[in-house]
Amino acid sequence: MSIRSIILERVTMIAEQQGKQLAPLTDELPLLNSGLDSLCIAIVVANLDDELGLDPLSSDDQSAFPVTLGDFIRLYEDAAA
Amino acid sequence: MQAVAFEGCFGWLHQATESFLSDTAILLCPGLGRDASRAHRSYRIMANQFATEGYPTLRFDYPGAGDSCEIDGRECWTVWQQSVQNAADWLRANTGARRIVMIGLRIGATLAALAASTRDDVVGLVLLEPVLRGKSYVSQLMVESRLRSDSATMPDDGLEIDGLCLDMGTVKLLGQVDLRQVKLLPGCSISIFSQFRTPVLAACVEAWRDTGVPIVLQNLGSLDALLRPCHLTDGPDADFRPILSWLQAAIPLRQIPRTAAIALPPSLVSRIATLRPENSVESPLHFGENGHLFGVLCRPTEDIPCDSAVIIGNTGGDPHYGLARFAVEFARRLAAQGIASLRIDFAGLGDSISSPDGGEDLTQIFGIDRTPAFGAAIDMMERLGFQHFALNGLCSGAYHAFLGALADDRVTALLSINLPWFTVRYDKPGPESFARQAIAELSHRQVRALLLFSAGDPGIKALEQHFGLEGTNLRDTPSVVASIVAGLDHDLTRRTMRQIAADKMIDFLQQNPAFQSKSPAVDQNTGPDPIHASVS
Numbered sequence: 093m094s095i096r097s098i099i100l101e102r103v104t105m106i107a108e109q110q111g112k113q114l115a116p117l118t119d120e121l122p123l124l125n126s127g128l129d130s131l132c133i134a135i136v137v138a139n140l141d142d143e144l145g146l147d148p149l150s151s152d153d154q155s156a157f158p159v160t161l162g163d164f165i166r167l168y169e170d171a172a173a
Numbered sequence: 174m175q176a177v178a179f180e181g182c183f184g185w186l187h188q189a190t191e192s193f194l195s196d197t198a199i200l201l202c203p204g205l206g207r208d209a210s211r212a213h214r215s216y217r218i219m220a221n222q223f224a225t226e227g228y229p230t231l232r233f234d235y236p237g238a239g240d241s242c243e244i245d246g247r248e249c250w251t252v253w254q255q256s257v258q259n260a261a262d263w264l265r266a267n268t269g270a271r272r273i274v275m276i277g278l279r280i281g282a283t284l285a286a287l288a289a290s291t292r293d294d295v296v297g298l299v300l301l302e303p304v305l306r307g308k309s310y311v312s313q314l315m316v317e318s319r320l321r322s323d324s325a326t327m328p329d330d331g332l333e334i335d336g337l338c339l340d341m342g343t344v345k346l347l348g349q350v351d352l353r354q355v356k357l358l359p360g361c362s363i364s365i366f367s368q369f370r371t372p373v374l375a376a377c378v379e380a381w382r383d384t385g386v387p388i389v390l391q392n393l394g395s396l397d398a399l400l401r402p403c404h405l406t407d408g409p410d411a412d413f414r415p416i417l418s419w420l421q422a423a424i425p426l427r428q429i430p431r432t433a434a435i436a437l438p439p440s441l442v443s444r445i446a447t448l449r450p451e452n453s454v455e456s457p458l459h460f461g462e463n464g465h466l467f468g469v470l471c472r473p474t475e476d477i478p479c480d481s482a483v484i485i486g487n488t489g490g491d492p493h494y495g496l497a498r499f500a501v502e503f504a505r506r507l508a509a510q511g512i513a514s515l516r517i518d519f520a521g522l523g524d525s526i527s528s529p530d531g532g533e534d535l536t537q538i539f540g541i542d543r544t545p546a547f548g549a550a551i552d553m554m555e556r557l558g559f560q561h562f563a564l565n566g567l568c569s570g571a572y573h574a575f576l577g578a579l580a581d582d583r584v585t586a587l588l589s590i591n592l593p594w595f596t597v598r599y600d601k602p603g604p605e606s607f608a609r610q611a612i613a614e615l616s617h618r619q620v621r622a623l624l625l626f627s628a629g630d631p632g633i634k635a636l637e638q639h640f641g642l643e644g645t646n647l648r649d650t651p652s653v654v655a656s657i658v659a660g661l662d663h664d665l666t667r668r669t670m671r672q673i674a675a676d677k678m679i680d681f682l683q684q685n686p687a688f689q690s691k692s693p694a695v696d697q698n699t700g701p702d703p704i705h706a707s708v709s
Contacts, residue, residue, distance in 0.1 A: 105368065109397050111405040130320035131207070138313035142305065142371040147312050149319075157319060 095168050098143060099136070103128065103161075106135050119162025126161060146171045174221065174524075176457035177231070178446035179263045181242035182256055183455075183469075184233030185217070185524070186267065187224035194429040197296070198270035199223050200261055201232040202281035205253075206337030209238060212278050212399040213492040213523055215411045219276075222413050227426045229268040233260050237338070239494050240469055240501060242450045248342040257288040265294065272296045274424060276416070278399055280304045283350060290355050297424045298357070299416055300365045302393055302400065305373050307350030314339070321666065335666055336497035353377045359385040362423040364416070368393040389419060403490030404538055404569075449474075453508035458515065460553035462529035466546055468493060468517035470557075471504035481561035481688045482513040483588065484550045486570040486577070488664075489538050492523030496567060496664050503565070503675045510679055511690035515554060519546045519573070538569045539597050547577035551584070561585055561687035565678070568593055568632075568663065578620055579611055586685060587615065587622035588678045591663050594635040608639040616650035623654050623681040625674060627661035654681070 093101075100117055107114045107128060114127040123133060141147045148171040149157070158164040174187045189195050201216055203209040220230040235253045237244040244252050261273050274297035277285030282303030289295040304310040314332050321334075331340040339347070353376050357363070363386055367374060378388055398411035448455045455471045473479050485503065488496040493516040495501060500516040507514050519541070521527035551562050563586035566574035571589035578587040594600075595608035603609070615622055624644065626633050633643070636655055640646040644655030656677060661670045682688040 102369075109368070109400060111402055111408075124320075130317045133320060134313040134317035137316045138309040139369060139371070141309040141312050142373040143369070145372070147308070149316055150312065157316075 095144065095172055096165050099140065099165050099168060102136050102139050102143070103132075106132050106139070110135075117161060119160060119165070121161045122159055123157075123161055123164060140168065144168065144172065174217070174224075176446040177233075177263075177267075178448050179233075180256065180259045181236055181448065182233050182260065183240035183446065183448055183457075184231055184260065185220065186264075187220040187230040187232075188268075189224050189227045189229045194269055195227050195229060196270055196427045196429045197228060197272040197274060197424060198264045198268045199228045199230040199274045199276060200257070200264055200285075201230060202257060202260075202275060202277035202285045203232065203234070203238075204277075204279035204281045205235070205238060206335050208279040208281070208400070209234070210491050210494075210496075211401060211403055213239075214490070214521075215399050216278075217524055218410065219413045219416075222417065223420075226417060226421070228274070228420070229264070229270060231260060231264045234494075238498070239492075240448070240455065242448055248346065249339060250343045250346040253284055254287055257284050258291075261288065261292065261294070269429060271429075272424070272427075274299065274420065277301065277303065280310055283307070283310075283352060286352055286355055286357070287350070289361055290357050293358055293360065295358075295361055297420065298361055298363045299419070300363065300367075301396060302367055303352065303365065304350075305352045305371075305377050307347040309373075311344055311348045333667060335664075336495075336499070336668075338668065353380050356384060357381055357386045361386055363388045364419045364423070365390050366393045366396050366415070367391075368397060387423070389423075391415060391419075405490075450505050451509075453505050455504075458553060461520075461525075461546065461549035465526045465529045466517060466520060466549055467524040468515045468550060469504070470513065470515050471508050472513045473508045473511050477511050477690075479511055479513050480559055481563075482515060482554050482559045483507055483563045483565050483586075483682070484547055484554070484574075484577075485514055485516040486543060486547065486564070486566040486573050487517070487519050487522050488567045488570045490522055493518045497666055497671065499567065499665055499671050499674075502668075502671055503678070506675045506679065510683065512679075512682065512688055513554075513559065515550055517546060517550050519543045539572065542576075543573035544577045544580040547574070547584075548581055551581060555583075561685075563588055563682060563688065565589070567591055567665065571632075572597075575611070578622070579614060582618060585620055585687065586682060587620060588625070588682065589623070590625045590665070590674055590678075591627055591630045591632050592624055592635070593632045595639065600639070602638045606639055608635070612640075612647070612650055612653050616652050619652055621652050621681070621685050623656060623678060625677060626655065626657045627663055627665075627670075628657050628659040630657075630663055633657065 110132050112127045148167045158167050174185045177184045177186050216232050220232050223230045234241040235256050273295050275285035276299040278301040282300035289298050314334050318332055318334055395412040453471050455469055458468050458470050460466050485500045504514040504516055518525035562584050564574035564577045564584055565588040567590040571592040578584040600607045636644045643657055647653050647655055665671045
């Protein structure tokens with residue numbers, strides 16, 4: 093599976109588990125308007141760390157948090173490159 | 174089930190209902206923060222089921238969590254690991270069991286596995302959506318903290334999420350935990366329930382299998398209800414049969430002849446579990462019909478006379494210790510000011526069962542009348558000698574407290590936080606509206622009411638519909654005050670927010686002479702002895 097597919101799968105599963113109604117997932121969708129709350133996003137990040145061995149949002153990273161779902165996916169794709 | 178206390182921890186022992194004594198007991202390790210509060214009710218139901226099948230079961234709150242005492246500045250991770258050891262020792266000593274099965278959820282599973290690696294009496298380990306690497310858990314907490322605070326970096330003094338406060342030492346130690354490196358003893362059978370099959374999980378299973386430990390890996394299935402937000406009450410309860418089936422197959426119950434069982438001194442399992450957090454004394458209370466309701470009575474220390482109390486209701490589906498543990502913090506601050514409190518679980522929530530006959534029907538956040546629970550709490554507190562009562566709640570809890578204050582003329586004060594509406598029905602604004610009539614009624618009874626709102630809270634809309642901009646029209650009813658406070662969010666997620674809200678409510682309350690601090694007593698009966706007033 094591609095990183096994009098894994099991220100979209102995790103987002104969908106965690107939203108369902110947490111009882112969240114997701115907006116249609118597009119690259120332009122702002123993360124915080126996606127239906128995911130901060131906890132859901134945090135669980136996705138922790139899950140991707142275990143799944144992909146990638147944690148591009150670690151504490152020493154000073155950059156701004158990705159705004160859109162597309163930014164979020166690209167962050168992981170770049171970290172894997 | 175019986176409330177217990179050990180080493181500053183509050184817990185519940187669910188005694189096996191079988192006529193024989195079991196050699197195997199179960200220790201339930203909760204998650205931390207929201208993971209614990211979301212699973213609290215399910216843990217109670219799970220413990221009851223295991224006890225019914227013959228396994229005495231202990232569940233407890235870690236130090237600094239739930240109803241337990243605070244950690245007092247020590248590094249948390251080591252304290253929590255020690256508390257699991259203490260709980261296991263306590264369980265053996267008080268049930269006569271010689272073997273222990275540990276069941277843990279999320280970081281509680283991590284703690285259970287670490288404890289199991291050091292004890293040869295742990296014969297079973299059930300890991301529910303375990304945190305396998307502390308690093309990913311810390312990452313989760315940091316990302317959430319970052320999103321909540323709009324800050325790019327972690328604050329120097331550690332992490333705070335919904336009442337879970339981790340100092341930097343704890344964060345560092347937690348980040349080093351990796352269950353793949355943990356060696357379990359061969360006599361321990363393992364069952365892992367997980368929704369996700371990650372490479373880390375596969376590596377963990379492989380590492381443990383290599384040491385000869387039998388492992389069963391199952392889907393989380395309906396156990397994901399353990400992780401469901403508390404306010405989502407329309408889904409089915411978790412089904413614990415997969416755990417029980419594994420348990421009965423892997424670790425069948427063995428009976429101990431009563432003659433061979435350890436003779437237990439009755440003092441070990443005390444009838445009343447009392448904790449002594451700073452400035453307060455806390456005791457569990459059952460009340461209501463057949464004692465189906467539960468609360469924690471928090472009183473000032475013995476030398477402070479006290480006849481006034483705040484009854485604190487649930488927020489949403491969270492247990493009595495409150496969203497982000499607000500009820501515990503508020504209760505202990507009240508006690509420091511000479512005011513008692515009873516933080517209660519409404520029927521069906523937390524540690525209260527749904528009905529006096531023991532049913533476990535699902536509950537609804539707004540749809541069930543909670544005035545009987547407040548009334549029963551006041552009945553109990555009156556029997557204990559208290560005379561002045563305030564009701565308190567946040568969000569849905571504020572709604573129920575508002576209705577409770579209206580329904581019971583023994584209530585002389587109301588402290589609502591982020592009241593979402595005055596009624597769930599359509600309430601056309603005007604002189605005849607329910608809201609106006611209700612406030613007039615409270616004013617007529619001279620109930621002092623503080624309607625506290627976080628700036629920007631959605632509940633302000635209902636306030637302003639009926640009482641004008643920021644509730645200015647409440648000036649016609651001087652005992653009722655609306656206060657909109659900047660810097661708070663709806664759930665009071667940060668400790669500073671909870672402190673601000675608590676200070677405002679205590680200041681307001683103490684304008685009423687009945688709730689003002691009393692001088693220390695000299696040779697005076699300073700209050701009730703809950704031992705003599707448990708269940709009606």
